[in-house]
Amino acid sequence: MKALILTELFVLRRRAVGKAMLWVCTSLPVVAAVLYGQLSTSEMSFNEQPVSELLAFSGPDATQVALRVLHTLAPLFILALAGQSWAGERSSHVLREQWVRPVSRAAALWAKILSLWVMGLLSLVGATALSLMITTPWLGSSGPWADLMISITMSMPSLLALTLLASCVAQFGRSTASVIVGGVLFLGLDVGLGLGLSGLAFLGVEWAGPLKGLLFGTAVSLWSTAADGLSIEAIAALIGWLATLTLLTWRRVDRMEVP
Amino acid sequence: MASEALVTKGLSRQFGQRWALADLSLKVEPGEVFGFLGPNGAGKTTAIRCILGLIAPTSGTVEILGESDRTRRLRGVGSMVETPAFHLFLSARENLRVSAAYGGLDHTGIGAVLDAVGLADRADERVSGFSLGMRQRLGLARAMLGGPRVMILDEPTNGMDPRGINEVRTLIQDLKSRGVAVLMSSHLLAEVSQVCDTVGILSEGRLVHMGPVTPDLESIYLSVTRGGVH
Numbered sequence: 044m045k046a047l048i049l050t051e052l053f054v055l056r057r058r059a060v061g062k063a064m065l066w067v068c069t070s071l072p073v074v075a076a077v078l079y080g081q082l083s084t085s086e087m088s089f090n091e092q093p094v095s096e097l098l099a100f101s102g103p104d105a106t107q108v109a110l111r112v113l114h115t116l117a118p119l120f121i122l123a124l125a126g127q128s129w130a131g132e133r134s135s136h137v138l139r140e141q142w143v144r145p146v147s148r149a150a151a152l153w154a155k156i157l158s159l160w161v162m163g164l165l166s167l168v169g170a171t172a173l174s175l176m177i178t179t180p181w182l183g184s185s186g187p188w189a190d191l192m193i194s195i196t197m198s199m200p201s202l203l204a205l206t207l208l209a210s211c212v213a214q215f216g217r218s219t220a221s222v223i224v225g226g227v228l229f230l231g232l233d234v235g236l237g238l239g240l241s242g243l244a245f246l247g248v249e250w251a252g253p254l255k256g257l258l259f260g261t262a263v264s265l266w267s268t269a270a271d272g273l274s275i276e277a278i279a280a281l282i283g284w285l286a287t288l289t290l291l292t293w294r295r296v297d298r299m300e301v302p
Numbered sequence: 303m304a305s306e307a308l309v310t311k312g313l314s315r316q317f318g319q320r321w322a323l324a325d326l327s328l329k330v331e332p333g334e335v336f337g338f339l340g341p342n343g344a345g346k347t348t349a350i351r352c353i354l355g356l357i358a359p360t361s362g363t364v365e366i367l368g369e370s371d372r373t374r375r376l377r378g379v380g381s382m383v384e385t386p387a388f389h390l391f392l393s394a395r396e397n398l399r400v401s402a403a404y405g406g407l408d409h410t411g412i413g414a415v416l417d418a419v420g421l422a423d424r425a426d427e428r429v430s431g432f433s434l435g436m437r438q439r440l441g442l443a444r445a446m447l448g449g450p451r452v453m454i455l456d457e458p459t460n461g462m463d464p465r466g467i468n469e470v471r472t473l474i475q476d477l478k479s480r481g482v483a484v485l486m487s488s489h490l491l492a493e494v495s496q497v498c499d500t501v502g503i504l505s506e507g508r509l510v511h512m513g514p515v516t517p518d519l520e521s522i523y524l525s526v527t528r529g530g531v532h
C-alpha cells in the first residue's frame with residue numbers, strides 16, 4: 044500500500060497540474076500574508092480609523108490569512124488532479140493498465156485518494172511554514188498561536204473531505220473538465236444553500252440553523268471555525284460527509300467497468 | 303494445483319439486448335499458445351476483458367492458475383489489451399515502475415524487459431515521443447514484467463512494422479518454450495497460424511470452432527464465419 048501511495052504521489056507531482064498546485068498553493072498564500080502584513084504600516088483608514096489599528100498584526104495572524112487563501116485555491120487544484128487521476132486515466136485507458144495488475148480496487152482507490160490528500164498537506168505545510176518564516180520576524184511573534192495550531196490541525200480533515208468529494212465527483216465525470224465543473228457546481232450550490240439557510244435562521248426559522256450545520260461547506264470550514272469552539276454537531280457532520288463520500292466512491296469504483 | 307493455466311466456463315456478456323459473448327468455455331495449458339480468431343466485433347476483446355476482470359461477465363466463470371477471485375487470479379498474468387496506454391508525461395522506465403508498483407513487484411526486472419523489446423536505449427525518453435509501434439513494444443515489456451506464467455495479448459502486433467511483428471512472434475515462441483501459457487487474439491489468419499498451437503474462432507460472440515492449427519485453417523474460418531477473410 045505504501046509503495047502504491049508513493050507511486051501515485053510520484054505521478055501526481057509529475058503532472059503539470061500537480062506542479063502548479065504545489066507552486067501556486069504555497070506561494071500565493073504567502074504573498075497574501077505579506078500583503079496583509081503591509082497593512083500594518085499602511086495609512087489606509089476604515090470608518091475614519093486607521094486599518095493598522097483595526098486589525099491585529101503578527102506572524103500567526105498573517106498566516107491565518109495565508110490559510111484562508113490556501114483553502115480558496117486548493118479545492119480547484121484538488122478537483123483538477125482528481126479529474127486527471129480518475130476521469131482522465133479512464134478515458135486514456137491508463138486506469139485499465141493499472142487494473143489488469145493484481146491489485147485490489149480498494150487499494151488502488153485509497154492510494155489515489157491518500158496521494159491526492161498528501162498533495163494538499165504538502166501545500167498546507169509549505170504555505171504555513173513559509174508564511175511563518177517570513178512574517179513572524181517582521182510582524183512579531185506575539186499572536187494567536189493556539190488558534191493557528193487548531194486551524195492547521197483542522198485543515199487536515201477539511202482537505203481530506205475535499206479530496207474525497209473530488210474523488211467522488213470524478214467517478215461520475217467523463218473528463219477532467221467535467222469533474223471541475225461538477226465539483227464547482229456542488230460547492231457553489233452548497234454555498235448558496237448555506238446563505239439561504241443563514242437568512243432563514245436570521246428570520247427566526249428554527250430548523251434552518253441545525254440544517255446549515257449539516258452542509259458540506261460547514262463541515263469543511265471547521266479549520267476556520269474550530270478556534271471559536273468545536274461543536275459535536277460540526278464534527279459529526281464532517282465525519283458523516285467523510286463516510287458518505289467514501290461509500291459512494293467505493294460503490295462506483297467496485298462496480299466500474301473499464302473500457 | 304490446477305493443471306490448466308486458464309479455464310473459462312460458460313463465459314457470457316450481454317450489452318443491452320445484444321450478447322457480445324455467449325457461453326465461452328475453453329482451456330489453455332501451460333506452454334500452449336491459444337489464438338482467438340474472428341472478424342472485428344466477434345467478441346475477442348470482450349472475452350479478454352472478462353478474463354482480466356475489466357468488465358463483469360453476465361454469467362460464467364474464469365479461473366487462472368487455479369484462482370477465480372478478480373484480484374488473485376491476476377497474479378502471474380501479463381497482459382496487453384488493444385493499444386497499450388501510458389502516462390505520456392513519464393518516461394518508458396518510469397511507466398514500468400508505476401506498473402511494477404501496481405503489480406507488487408520491485409524494479410529489478412525493468413531493465414531486462416526493456417532490453418527484450420529493444421527499447422533499452424530509449425528507456426529514459428518520454429512516451430509522448432514514441433511511435434505506435436514503440437508503444438506496442440513497451441506494452442509487451444510491461445506485460446512481461448515479473449515473469450508471468452500466463453500471457454494475455456489482444457492484437458499484439460497492431461501498428462508494428464514487419465520487423466517488430468517478427469520479433470513478437472519470436473517472443474511468443476520464447477514464452478512458449480519457457481512454459482508460459484499464451485492467449486492471444488488476432489484477426490489475422492497468417493499470424494495465428496504461424497504462432498499458435500490451438501485456435502478458437504469466434505463469430506458473433508460464439509465460439510464456432512476450436513481445435514489445433516491445421517493447414518486448412520483458412521477454409522475452416524470461411525466456413526464457420528459469415529465475414530470475409532481478414
